[in-house]
Amino acid sequence: MVADLPLPGSASRFDYQSLESGTGRLFISHMGAGQLVVFDVRAGHVIANLDGFPTVTGVLAVPAEHRAYASATGDHAVVAVDDSTLQIVARVPGPRFPDGIAYAPEERRVFVSDESGRRDVVIDAATNTVVAQIELGGEAGNTQYDIGSHCVIVAVQTANQLAVIDPVTPTIVRRITLDQAVRYPHGVFVDASHRLAFIAGQESGTLGVLDLRTLQLRQVLPIGLRVLTPADFH
Numbered sequence: 713m714v715a716d717l718p719l720p721g722s723a724s725r726f727d728y729q730s731l732e733s734g735t736g737r738l739f740i741s742h743m744g745a746g747q748l749v750v751f752d753v754r755a756g757h758v759i760a761n762l763d764g765f766p767t768v769t770g771v772l773a774v775p776a777e778h779r780a781y782a783s784a785t786g787d788h789a790v791v792a793v794d795d796s797t798l799q800i801v802a803r804v805p806g807p808r809f810p811d812g813i814a815y816a817p818e819e820r821r822v823f824v825s826d827e828s829g830r831r832d833v834v835i836d837a838a839t840n841t842v843v844a845q846i847e848l849g850g851e852a853g854n855t856q857y858d859i860g861s862h863c864v865i866v867a868v869q870t871a872n873q874l875a876v877i878d879p880v881t882p883t884i885v886r887r888i889t890l891d892q893a894v895r896y897p898h899g900v901f902v903d904a905s906h907r908l909a910f911i912a913g914q915e916s917g918t919l920g921v922l923d924l925r926t927l928q929l930r931q932v933l934p935i936g937l938r939v940l941t942p943a944d945f946h
Contacts, residue, residue, distance in 0.1 A: 720749065726741065736755075825852035846884060909922040
């Protein structure tokens with residue numbers, strides 16, 4: 713252990729977190745409290761505890777837009793926060809149950825998993841408006857951007873698939889059906905530099921390692937617990 717640092721609020725569920733490496737600000741979703749915690753990893757203390765994020769799940773810092781985006785499932789909305797003032801600048805309605813968030817930099821589009829809505833919702837970062845809703849054919853797990861292929865990858869958990877989305881059109885251009893050894897894929901983490909994706913099989917308690925060059929599973933690791941996202945291991 714390097715440090716044991718207190719966080720504000722009750723000991724209720726925390727969910728996603730996202731680091732803005734340039735400033736050292738870590739955005740943490742305190743799902744049980746409906747708050748977004750902003751932690752300075754360099755100073756080692758909380759600098760803000762923001763209200764207005766009921767049942768917050770996904771969060772993503774996007775330095776290119778000077779924003780942090782958070783999924784407020786209690787409001788069925790995605791909330792945009794100015795990363796300097798830490799003020800809410802937009803609340804974008806649309807998703808039924810917003811969850812994981814990804815950002816496609818060239819298109820300046822934010823992609824949001826709508827878990828129970830069975831779709832991915834696409835938001836224009838310049839206008840904070842919904843520009844597309846992509847039907848997935850199953851419940852949406854996590855959404856990630858792969859800089860290597862310039863595509864968005866979404867776990868379609870009830871179909872046991874990954875959907876590959878072209879962020880320009882934006883449409884599904886490929887589906888990858890996963891082996892039953894990785895069942896109910898919810899979490900996805902993309903290691904773009906090594907051309908790998910790590911996929912959390914929630915029902916199987918396994919972690920699948922997908923080769924992004926061949927789109928084949930390279931390895932399946934038994935975890936032995938109910939894993940939600942690969943970030944749970946960090």
